[in-house]
Amino acid sequence: KNQVEQSPQSLIILEGKNCTLQCNYTVSPFSNLRWYKQDTGRGPVSLTIMTFSENTKSNGRYTATLDADTKQSSLHITASQLSDSASYICVVSLLFSGGYNKLIFGAGTRLAVHP
């Protein structure tokens, strides 16, 4: 069964600290893995997109890693800010024949950054 599992479910950290969010998936055949940030009451915003050949990708203070062999990804946030408080969603793309993709969403990690 194609699934995406994220951990932890929620996380509280102090401003300025680093944190790492985890994503494990069982999606096959794999096309790409995406991390999104979703503020409360808003649509998700893309942070990174990685194909199976990419091990790491950065976007400012966000760094995503991908291990296609173990089917694990992580999102590392450096020097957290209050504005980082949001849900972080891991999305894995399932590749169909003809190049069509279907997205499998994780349940998200709710991050709260406290002053």
Place this chain on the structure above:
Amino acid sequence: GAVVSQHPSRVICKSGTSVKIECRSLDFQATTMFWYRQFPKQSLMLMATSNEGSKATYEQGVEKDKFLINHASLTLSTLTVTSAHPEDSSFYICSASQKREGNSPLHFGNGTRLTVT
């Protein structure tokens, strides 16, 4: 960057009425648009995939006669919740892609909060 506009952002309607939600790609042509529903503290659940010029593909368990999708042009898709009931109250989000395949970026609207009284 690519922008997807969703309207309205909030809507309150009475039970039994219909509500239309619009999703527009403002600066690109979207061959494919997706509609999602999100309940509190849960992730997005795909409802249907809409390709311009063809019928929408609905996910299992989603009633196509209740959630009408029209992808009228390369920049506009609409979701109509027909005969809404309180259990339809949710956060509805659309997303759009320029291409059907590969690693095309997916751009999300800011969602519509539907409350059915």
